Amino acid sequence: MGSLKIENVKKAFGPVEVLKGIDLEVTDGEFVVFVGPSGCGKSTLLRVIAGLEDSTSGRVLIDGEDVSVTPPAKRGIAMVFQTYALYPHLTVKNNMGLGLKQAGTPAAEIDRRIGIASSMLSLEPYLERRPAELSGGQRQRVAIGRAVVREPKLFLFDEPLSNLDAALRVNTRLEIAQLHRRLKATMIYVTHDQVEAMTLADKIVVLNAGKIEQIGGPMELYNSPANEFVAGFIGSPKMNFIDGARLGETAKTIGVRPEHLTVDPKSGAWKGTVVHAEHLGADTNLYLDCEKAGLITVRIFGVYDAEPGATLYATPDPAKTYRFGADGKVLK
Amino acid sequence: MAADIRPKRPFRWHIAIFLAPAVLVYTAIMILPLAGTLQLSLFRNIDQHQVFVGLGNFRTLFGDPNWSVNFWNALRNNVWFFIIHMLVQNPIGVLLAALLSSPKLRFSAFYRTAIFVPTILSFVIVGFAWKLILSPLWGVAPHLLDFVGLKSLFTPWLGKEQYALTALSLVSVWQFIGIPMMLIYAALLSIPDEVIEAAECDGITGMSQFWKIKLPLILPSIGIISILTFVGNFNAFDLIYTAQGALAGPNYSTDILGTFLYRAFFGFQLQVGDPNMGATIATIMFLIILGGVCVYLFLIQTRLRRYQF
Numbered sequence: 001m002g003s004l005k006i007e008n009v010k011k012a013f014g015p016v017e018v019l020k021g022i023d024l025e026v027t028d029g030e031f032v033v034f035v036g037p038s039g040c041g042k043s044t045l046l047r048v049i050a051g052l053e054d055s056t057s058g059r060v061l062i063d064g065e066d067v068s069v070t071p072p073a074k075r076g077i078a079m080v081f082q083t084y085a086l087y088p089h090l091t092v093k094n095n096m097g098l099g100l101k102q103a104g105t106p107a108a109e110i111d112r113r114i115g116i117a118s119s120m121l122s123l124e125p126y127l128e129r130r131p132a133e134l135s136g137g138q139r140q141r142v143a144i145g146r147a148v149v150r151e152p153k154l155f156l157f158d159e160p161l162s163n164l165d166a167a168l169r170v171n172t173r174l175e176i177a178q179l180h181r182r183l184k185a186t187m188i189y190v191t192h193d194q195v196e197a198m199t200l201a202d203k204i205v206v207l208n209a210g211k212i213e214q215i216g217g218p219m220e221l222y223n224s225p226a227n228e229f230v231a232g233f234i235g236s237p238k239m240n241f242i243d244g245a246r247l248g249e250t251a252k253t254i255g256v257r258p259e260h261l262t263v264d265p266k267s268g269a270w271k272g273t274v275v276h277a278e279h280l281g282a283d284t285n286l287y288l289d290c291e292k293a294g295l296i297t298v299r300i301f302g303v304y305d306a307e308p309g310a311t312l313y314a315t316p317d318p319a320k321t322y323r324f325g326a327d328g329k330v331l332k
Numbered sequence: 333m334a335a336d337i338r339p340k341r342p343f344r345w346h347i348a349i350f351l352a353p354a355v356l357v358y359t360a361i362m363i364l365p366l367a368g369t370l371q372l373s374l375f376r377n378i379d380q381h382q383v384f385v386g387l388g389n390f391r392t393l394f395g396d397p398n399w400s401v402n403f404w405n406a407l408r409n410n411v412w413f414f415i416i417h418m419l420v421q422n423p424i425g426v427l428l429a430a431l432l433s434s435p436k437l438r439f440s441a442f443y444r445t446a447i448f449v450p451t452i453l454s455f456v457i458v459g460f461a462w463k464l465i466l467s468p469l470w471g472v473a474p475h476l477l478d479f480v481g482l483k484s485l486f487t488p489w490l491g492k493e494q495y496a497l498t499a500l501s502l503v504s505v506w507q508f509i510g511i512p513m514m515l516i517y518a519a520l521l522s523i524p525d526e527v528i529e530a531a532e533c534d535g536i537t538g539m540s541q542f543w544k545i546k547l548p549l550i551l552p553s554i555g556i557i558s559i560l561t562f563v564g565n566f567n568a569f570d571l572i573y574t575a576q577g578a579l580a581g582p583n584y585s586t587d588i589l590g591t592f593l594y595r596a597f598f599g600f601q602l603q604v605g606d607p608n609m610g611a612t613i614a615t616i617m618f619l620i621i622l623g624g625v626c627v628y629l630f631l632i633q634t635r636l637r638r639y640q641f
Binding site: 050051052071072073074077078079081082083084085086087088089098099102103130132143146150 | 524526527529530531532533534535536537540544545548549637639
């Protein structure tokens with residue numbers, strides 16, 4: 001119904017190679033998130049899947065059918081853009097219905113689908129409004145509705161929440177998650193925000209510099225990152241990386257997440273001075289300048305009183321310490 | 333009582349001073365001549381004296397066969413001149429802009445420049461060049477038509493009453509097509525790529541993309557070029573004068589309000605100049621253009637939506 005297979009897709013803009021051979025398989029009904037830093041090629045990959053860019057080489061298969069040269073409209077996809085990309089001259093209703101009308105869908109069927117989509121996204125009161133009369137969150141819901149009414153095989157989301165404010169982002173994220181549960185459709189979602197990736201995905205694809213670094217479920221990436229890049233990218237605050245030589249280890253780099261460190265005022269592995277403390281209520285983030293390990297972050301659950309300048313000892317949880325080789329790969 | 337306590341704001345002289353140059357210049361070169369023209373149209377020269385006649389000149393213009401035949405002829409011709417521009421210049425300008433904005437087109441900068449160049453040429457050159465091109469004696473038009481086997485279609489277009497006005501209108505279209513093209517081109521470029529890509533994903537491509545997405549979004553620009561065309565056409569004079577002379581021949585068939593005004597005001601050959609009647613015609617032209625612009629501003633522009641993306 002909505003499976004996707006990408007075989008060795010490469011994309012170059014002139015001499016710049018943006019995608020350096022991507023292989024990926026997405027099964028029907030999966031929610032896959034492409035995540036990575038700016039310029040890693042995640043949006044380009046999505047646009048290649050959509051057919052808005054042609055790949056330089058490689059194949060894209062939707063439901064087993066090679067669509068590498070099929071125009072976007074014939075691929076059975078629907079895309080939601082970061083900037084909403086609504087038709088500004090049309091009402092919400094016509095924004096959603098235009099594609100179906102173009103395809104010659106009977107009016108009754110169009111109305112039925114708009115009815116379902118708008119109740120799903122609570123857009124009923126706004127059907128006769130134009131995009132200019134809607135707030136950012138409403139506009140993005142219309143853009144999602146426009147995708148829903150097409151009943152596509154694949155939903156493609158290109159950073160849909162980036163233009164929304166923080167509170168709205170959480171709400172809309174929830175709505176997208178619910179939408180996925182209701183429609184059971186295959187969704188591919190691009191974001192640079194690892195929180196969105198962790199909360200939404202069945203499967204996360206971490207991209208860096210045009211290559212896939214690792215594919216896996218959120219907990220898989222968190223608990224067993226394949227390399228230093230993924231370890232650093234997933235998790236917030238970021239994992240601490242400590243030069244192995246300073247700790248007398250054979251590994252090039254030692255990684256330990258801030259939440260896998262404990263502190264004690266009297267004794268511990270690494271003696272350090274508090275540089276700064278962030279009190280978030282539920283957590284406290286401490287920045288410690290350690291004699292052995294350098295500047296590290298420690299995340300403590302709950303409230304912890306520590307003034308800058310105080311001396312604390314940090315101790316890593318040995319079961320949750322990662323060792324990376326010179327090539328950045330994790331050492332087993 | 334609070335209002336009394338508040339110190340009175342001193343009169344801000346600098347506002348008046350900064351506005352003064354613009355107001356003075358505009359008054360001197362726009363408002364005074366306009367007022368002078370309106371005033372002149374209400375007087376008549378009787379025995380070397382300016383005598384107030386109210387709307388008498390207008391009655392003469394519309395009622396006296398010596399004037400009214402020429403006036404209605406010029407007005408009719410002017411309307412036709414405008415219709416040709418609206419039907420030919422603006423649609424082709426939109427079409428050219430749509431072609432130019434296509435990312436697949438190569439050499440688009442060259443085409444853009446080439447099409448825009450006639451706009452910056454002088455009327456005198458354009459009028460004279462086209463007179464030569466279309467001349468049945470030494471023009472290149474008959475030869476060029478001969479090359480493609482269509483010489484039988486050639487007639488001295490500028491010399492025949494039934495064709496001359498249309499031919500000159502098309503020359504004017506040729507000259508000014510760059511303006512609607514550029515305005516629409518800019519409007520098309522301002523449509524965000526994402527909206528077009530969303531349309532591609534929705535299956536709205538090719539012609540239907542133009543009609544359903546792009547055209548509605550450039551309608552405000554089409555409104556602007558319509559009103560520019562209207563004002564330009566009803567003020568036109570130069571092209572007719574350089575190509576056909578002040579008599580706007582053959583047999584007044586290319587006479588428009590501008591040339592009619594010129595003959596009335598300054599006189600030509602046997603016709604003696606009459607500044608009062610000239611001012612009367614100028615007033616009518618002013619009212620026609622004012623009316624057209626008001627219709628546009630109050631009836632059309634208020635219904636056109638401008639979109640922010």
